Amino acid sequence: MFRKSFFALLILSLLLTACGAASTPAPAEAQPTPTEAQATETPAAAPLTFTDGLGRPVSLAAPAQRVVSLAPSNTEILFAVGAGAQVVGRDMFSDYPAEALAIQDIGGSMGEYNLEAIVALQPDLVLAGGINPPELVAALEELGLTVYFLPNPLTLEEMYLNLETVAALTGHEAEAAALSDSLRARVASVDEKIASVTERPTVYYELDATDPSRPYTAGAGTFVDLLISRAGGVNVAGEIETPWVQLDIETLLVYDPDLILLGDAAWGESAETVAARPGWEALSAVQNGAIYPFDDNLVSRPGPRLVDGLEALARLLHPALFP
Amino acid sequence: MNPRPYLLVLLFLALAAGLSIAVGSVFIPPADLWRVLTGRPPEQVAQATVIILTLRLPRTLLIALTGAALGGSGAAYQGVFRNPLADPYLIGVASGAGLGAVAAMSLRWPYSPLGLLAVPAAAFLGALLTVFLVYFLARVGKVVPTTNLILAGVAVSAFASALTSFLMLRSTGELHRAVAWLLGGSTIAGWKPALIILPYLTIGLGLLVLSGHALNLLQFGDEQAAQMGLPVTRAKTVILLAASLTTAAAVAFSGVIGFIGLILPHVMRLWFGPDYRRLLPLAALGGAGALLVADVLARLILRPQELPVGLVTAVAGAPFFLWVLRRAKNQGYW
Numbered sequence: 001m002f003r004k005s006f007f008a009l010l011i012l013s014l015l016l017t018a019c020g021a022a023s024t025p026a027p028a029e030a031q032p033t034p035t036e037a038q039a040t041e042t043p044a045a046a047p048l049t050f051t052d053g054l055g056r057p058v059s060l061a062a063p064a065q066r067v068v069s070l071a072p073s074n075t076e077i078l079f080a081v082g083a084g085a086q087v088v089g090r091d092m093f094s095d096y097p098a099e100a101l102a103i104q105d106i107g108g109s110m111g112e113y114n115l116e117a118i119v120a121l122q123p124d125l126v127l128a129g130g131i132n133p134p135e136l137v138a139a140l141e142e143l144g145l146t147v148y149f150l151p152n153p154l155t156l157e158e159m160y161l162n163l164e165t166v167a168a169l170t171g172h173e174a175e176a177a178a179l180s181d182s183l184r185a186r187v188a189s190v191d192e193k194i195a196s197v198t199e200r201p202t203v204y205y206e207l208d209a210t211d212p213s214r215p216y217t218a219g220a221g222t223f224v225d226l227l228i229s230r231a232g233g234v235n236v237a238g239e240i241e242t243p244w245v246q247l248d249i250e251t252l253l254v255y256d257p258d259l260i261l262l263g264d265a266a267w268g269e270s271a272e273t274v275a276a277r278p279g280w281e282a283l284s285a286v287q288n289g290a291i292y293p294f295d296d297n298l299v300s301r302p303g304p305r306l307v308d309g310l311e312a313l314a315r316l317l318h319p320a321l322f323p
Numbered sequence: 324m325n326p327r328p329y330l331l332v333l334l335f336l337a338l339a340a341g342l343s344i345a346v347g348s349v350f351i352p353p354a355d356l357w358r359v360l361t362g363r364p365p366e367q368v369a370q371a372t373v374i375i376l377t378l379r380l381p382r383t384l385l386i387a388l389t390g391a392a393l394g395g396s397g398a399a400y401q402g403v404f405r406n407p408l409a410d411p412y413l414i415g416v417a418s419g420a421g422l423g424a425v426a427a428m429s430l431r432w433p434y435s436p437l438g439l440l441a442v443p444a445a446a447f448l449g450a451l452l453t454v455f456l457v458y459f460l461a462r463v464g465k466v467v468p469t470t471n472l473i474l475a476g477v478a479v480s481a482f483a484s485a486l487t488s489f490l491m492l493r494s495t496g497e498l499h500r501a502v503a504w505l506l507g508g509s510t511i512a513g514w515k516p517a518l519i520i521l522p523y524l525t526i527g528l529g530l531l532v533l534s535g536h537a538l539n540l541l542q543f544g545d546e547q548a549a550q551m552g553l554p555v556t557r558a559k560t561v562i563l564l565a566a567s568l569t570t571a572a573a574v575a576f577s578g579v580i581g582f583i584g585l586i587l588p589h590v591m592r593l594w595f596g597p598d599y600r601r602l603l604p605l606a607a608l609g610g611a612g613a614l615l616v617a618d619v620l621a622r623l624i625l626r627p628q629e630l631p632v633g634l635v636t637a638v639a640g641a642p643f644f645l646w647v648l649r650r651a652k653n654q655g656y657w
Contacts, residue, residue, distance in 0.1 A: 054434035116349040142513035
C-alpha cells in the first residue's frame, strides 16, 4: 500500500512540477509595462538591443534615464561613466562615491530588495549585478521592469567591457571610452614598472579572522589574487582553486608571507590585534611589522576602482618603484 | 456543528489578508487600493496597479497558503505522533528541502523558466524523498513505530543538514543566496509560485481535513484505535504523506518558516477543543491568518527593510503562545 502510494505521489509530484514549468507564461506579456508605454511615445528612436549576462535579450527605446542599481559595483560604474545623475535608486551597500548616499536606498540586506519601492521609482532600467540571483531578475521582469544583468568580470579587460556596456545602456559611450583608455594607461604604467622586479614578495590577504586560528583569504580566480600578481607579488593562497579559502594557521605559518594585508581592517583588525593572536607572533611579517590595513572595497567590488586597488597594492609591495 | 469557531477564525483571516494587502513600503491610499481591487485603476498612479496586482496580492495568497499548510500539517503531525512537540519539520521536511535547494543552487542553471523552478522543485523533491527515506528506515515489518519515526527523522535530518553545510562551504559563490533561502523567504513576484503549489496543498490539506475522525481515534493509542476498526498503519501513512506533501510544497517557495506549525494547532486546541475534525481546518485557517500577520510585522518593524518572516514568527509567536498557555493552564487539554 505504502510503496504504491509512494510511487503514485512521486510521479504525480514530478508531473505537476513539469506542468508548472511547461505552462509558465512568457513573463510580462499581459501587463502594459512602463517600457512599452515609452516605446509607443517615442517611435522614432531606434531601439537599443543588448544581450545581458544571463543571455537574455534586453531592449531599450532610448538610453536609460531612470536607473536603479542593485549592487555597489554597478553604482560605482554608473557614476564613473558619468551616468550618476540618472541613478534614481541604489542598494543599501552602495556607499561610493559619496553622492550615491543621497540616492534612495532600495534595500538589499540578505538579498531582500524592496520591490515596491523599486516599482514606485518607475525606473526605465534596473541594473542587476553578479550578486543577484536569477530569481530576483525574474521577479523584476514579472513587474514589467527592464532588467540588465551585468555579470561579474573575471579580468580587467572584462571590467572595461562592463564599463562600455553600462555606458551604452545610459548613453555615455564617449566618457566610457575615455575612462577605459585612462584606466588602461594606468595599468600599463604599473605593468611597466613591475616588469623590472626580481623579487616578488609573498602576500597573505586577510578577508576575515573572526576565528584567528582559521582565517579566510582569497584563492585563485579572485581579483585579490589577480591584482596581487599584477602588482608584482605572490598570493600565498593563489594555488588553491577556491575563491574564498579558509586557511589553517599552521598552513599560514608554513607559507610565512612577507606581507600581511588586512582587508578586514574596516572590522577593527590592525597590526596590534594581529600580533596579539596566539601563534601569529611566529610569522615573519608580524615580527617585521609588515602588516598593512587595506581598503577591501578596492578589490572586492568589480568596478573601475580595481585599478586604484592595483596601484595601492603595487605601492605596498614595491615602495621603491612607486615613490 | 457549531459554526462560531469557524466564523471567528475566518474573520481573523479576512482582517489579516486585508492588512497584508493594505500595508507595504509604498503607501497607497485606501481609495486607490479599492479602485485597483475593483478593476477601475486610478489613472494617475500607474504603479499602484503593478504593486497591488503583481506584488501584494500574489504575496498575500502565497503567505496565506504557506500558513495554512504549516498550521494544518502541524496539527496532523501532533495528532499522529500524539506528541505536543511535533511540528511539520519533525521528520525531515525542512532539512531535506534545504539540501535540495542548496544542491540546486550549487549547479548553475541557465536562465529559463525551468532554471528558475529548479530551486523550488529540488526543495520540494528533497523534502519528499527525505520523508520517504525516514519512513522506510523506521518501518519494522508492517508497522511504523512512532519512536522509530522520530529517531530516524532526527538522524536523517542531521545527516542532510551536514551535507547542506558542506555544499554551502564548497559553493561559496552562492552562499548568500543559500543563507537567505534557509532563513525563510525569497524574492517573489507574480502569481506563478502560489498557483504552482496550489494543487499540492489542495490534495494534501484535503486529505488531512478528511482524516479528522481517524486522528481522533489515534489519540486512544494504536491498539485501541485498531480495536475500534481503524486500519492504523494505513491511516498513519496517509496522514503523514499528506502532511509531508503539504509542508514540502509550502517550503519550496517560502523557505523554512518555524513555529507556526508548532503553536497554531495548540492555540486552536486551547480555544476550540481537541476534536481533530474541527481542529484541522481551524489550524489551517488560523495558520494562514497568523502567518499573514507575521509577514505584515516583518515588513513594518525595520521599515523599509524587511525581516525574514521566520524571525518574526518565533519572536512574536513564542510570547503569544506562552500567554495563551498560562491562561489555559488548568484545562489539561492534552
